[in-house]
Amino acid sequence: MFKDRQDAGERLAGELKDLGGESTVVLALPRGGVPIAAIVAKALGAPLGLLMVRKIGAPGHSELAVAAAVHTGESVGAEAEIEDIAASLQVVRNDELIRVLGVPESHIDAEARKAAQEIAERQALYGDHAWSGALEGRTVILIDDGVATGLSARAALQAVRRREPAQLIFAAPVAAPDVASELAQIADRLVALHQPEDLGAVSLWYENFDQVGDREVVTALAAANERSP
Known part of the structure; x- marks a missing residue:
C-alpha cells in the first residue's frame, strides 16, 4: 500500500537509482503517471517527457x-x-x-x-513543458501509476521500442503479476514494486489516489525540466 503518488514515486526512484546518466530519459503516461515520473526524473537527473496513450x-x-x-x-x-x-x-x-x-x-x-x-x-x-527528442540509443524509463489490464502499457512499450532505445524499462508501483510477466517480455527490464494476485483496481493500493489535474501535470513537467509553468 502506498500513501500517495509522492510515496510511490520516492520508493520507485529508489529501485531505479542505478539508471541515472546523461543518456537516460523518463517518459510518463499522463496523467496519473506524471507525478511519480517527475520524482524519478529528479532523482536520476533525467529529463521528463510524455507518451500519449x-x-x-x-x-x-x-x-x-x-x-x-x-x-x-x-x-x-x-x-x-x-x-x-x-x-x-x-x-x-x-x-x-x-x-x-x-x-x-x-x-x-x-x-x-x-x-x-x-x-x-x-x-x-x-507540449511546451515536456521534454521531446530522439530516443534512439538512450535509456528510456516508461512510468505509470499502476497496471491492471496492461493494454495501455503494452501499446506504449511497443511504440517506444520502434524508436530504437538502447534500453527500455517499464516501471510502476503496482501491477497485476500476469500482466507484469507479459510486459517483461517487451521491456528489457520491468520494475513493479507490488504484484498482488488479486489486484482489483489500482486505486485500492493507494491511501490517497486523487485525480491528477492538468495544472499538476504542467507544474510537474516544468519543475522537472526547469521551465516556467
Missing part, C-alpha cells in the same frame, strides 16, 4: 478497454494538426475481447479519431 472502450462500456491508441511520433509540437497525430497513432488491440464482444472495426476507427483529438488537446496544454 488513450484507451478505447467497448461500445456502451467505455471502461472496458478493447484497444489502446498511442502516439508514436518522436515529438509532437503544440501546433500539430489532428490529421498528423491521427496518421501516427499505433492502435494495439485485444483481439480476443474484440471478437467475443463483436466490436466493429468502425468503432475502433472512430475512437482512434477521438484519441487523436484528445492527444492534440493535451499536447496544446503540456
Whole structure:
C-alpha cells in the first residue's frame, strides 16, 4: 500500500537509482503517471517527457478497454494538426475481447479519431513543458501509476521500442503479476514494486489516489525540466 503518488514515486526512484546518466530519459503516461515520473526524473537527473496513450472502450462500456491508441511520433509540437497525430497513432488491440464482444472495426476507427483529438488537446496544454527528442540509443524509463489490464502499457512499450532505445524499462508501483510477466517480455527490464494476485483496481493500493489535474501535470513537467509553468 502506498500513501500517495509522492510515496510511490520516492520508493520507485529508489529501485531505479542505478539508471541515472546523461543518456537516460523518463517518459510518463499522463496523467496519473506524471507525478511519480517527475520524482524519478529528479532523482536520476533525467529529463521528463510524455507518451500519449488513450484507451478505447467497448461500445456502451467505455471502461472496458478493447484497444489502446498511442502516439508514436518522436515529438509532437503544440501546433500539430489532428490529421498528423491521427496518421501516427499505433492502435494495439485485444483481439480476443474484440471478437467475443463483436466490436466493429468502425468503432475502433472512430475512437482512434477521438484519441487523436484528445492527444492534440493535451499536447496544446503540456507540449511546451515536456521534454521531446530522439530516443534512439538512450535509456528510456516508461512510468505509470499502476497496471491492471496492461493494454495501455503494452501499446506504449511497443511504440517506444520502434524508436530504437538502447534500453527500455517499464516501471510502476503496482501491477497485476500476469500482466507484469507479459510486459517483461517487451521491456528489457520491468520494475513493479507490488504484484498482488488479486489486484482489483489500482486505486485500492493507494491511501490517497486523487485525480491528477492538468495544472499538476504542467507544474510537474516544468519543475522537472526547469521551465516556467
